[in-house]
Amino acid sequence: MKTAITEMFGIEHPIIQGGMHYVGFAEMAAAVSNAGGLGIITGLTQKTPADLANEIARCKDMTDKPFGVNITILPTLTPPDYPGIVKAVIEGGVKVVETAGRNPVELIGPLKDAGIKVIHKCTSVRHSLKAQSIGCDAVSVDGFECGGHPGEDDIPNFILLPRAADELEIPFVSSGGMADGRSLVASLAMGAQGMNMGTRFIATKEAPVHENVKKAIVEASELDTRLVMRPLRNTERVMNNAAVERLLEKEKELGDALTIQDILPEVAGVYPSIMQEGDMDKGAWSCGMVAGLINDIPTCKELIDGIMSDAEKILARMNAMQAA
Ligand SMILES: Cc1cc2nc3c(=O)[nH]c(=O)nc-3n(C[C@H](O)[C@H](O)[C@H](O)COP(=O)(O)O)c2cc1C
Helix, strand or coil: CCCCCHHHHHHCCCEEECCCCCCHHHHHHHHHHCCCCCEEHHHHHHCCCHHHHHHHHHHHCCCCEEEEEEEEEEEECCCCHHHHHHHHHHHHHEEEEEEEEECCCHHHHHHHHHCCCCEEEEECCCHHHHHHHCCCCCCEEECCCECCCCCCCCCCHHHHHHHHHHCCCCEEEEECCCCCHHHCCCCCCCCCCCCEHHHHHHCCCCCCCCCHHHHHHHHHHCCCEEEHHHCCCCCEEEEEEEHHHHHHHHHHHHHHHHHHHHHHHHHHHCCCHHHHCCCCCCCCEEECCCHHHHCHHHHHHHHHHHHHHHHHHHHHHHHHHCCC
16 A cells, blocks of 8 residues: 555555554564564663664664664653763664653754654644654654543544644644554545554554563453543553552542652563563553453564555445445
8 A cells, every 4th residue: 555654765565563661672573573563662661872873773683674763752860861862863774753741842963964754743733733843854753542642632543543633734643543445545535645553553463562561451441541641641541450549549549749759669660570570560651441352463574464464355346335
């Protein structure tokens, strides 16, 4: 399939694997890219720019297809070494960067000067327009359904995507709640040029996470995620578990007095234990409502090939309706 996104990124299928903390290692990105999508290494999972440079080199050993790096811009007082991260990306010859979080305006100049395409992930039409105005090449429009940070507007993709289509001039992909051929055709129908998936890619054979994580996603229904940190205006959609219930109890008890310090045990530094050791109740980990649509653990190639052939069948069925 050829869309503005496949053309822009030089990929076969209009499917992107969004950056995911402690999931987006070289193995994940290479598997998605080798399957014809765009795999993405998560920049901030690497402790230093030198580690990121090493991860990029490892990914290049595993694929000769294009892949990207996610740079998440966090609201923090002691920011990571963003100039060092950008340098590692440029020197590593990476051709695509997915930015997310805060406004990426300070990174755009050096990335664009190096000929890198920038796709900014954001959760509202106004942030998408901002991304367009500062020179991003594309946006990833992340609806309220998404795993991770859905923002504070709570607009689901059936509204958000057509709104984005009505306002944006640059191409965009859908993100949040995407799982299969139906998601892809629906995204294209609503004006997107492709789709971005997070949670769905964790439940694949190559995802470099503990089997317990994949099992938790397969077993979960669409009712099993919760929104945490809403009182801090840093809302995150996570899989429900004992730690999340404890966290929500604290939110209820403390109300407006809640601070990040109160919930540090549930949210700070918990990803390595969860993703690598499979300690599923260790803390809050991002997961989308789309878990309800995930019932298997295919290879990335099986997943992407299945999405593309299902999309073709749906389009043929719709064409037949039209012809009838
Ligand atoms: C476990 C996990 C970790 C994530 N970590 C990040 C991250 O570090 N940076 C980022 O921009 N997005 C992150 N995301 C969001 C994804 O890139 C993607 O936007 C989101 O998962 C899309 O929603 P879906 O899960 O419904 O497909 C994460 C998502 C998950 C499930």
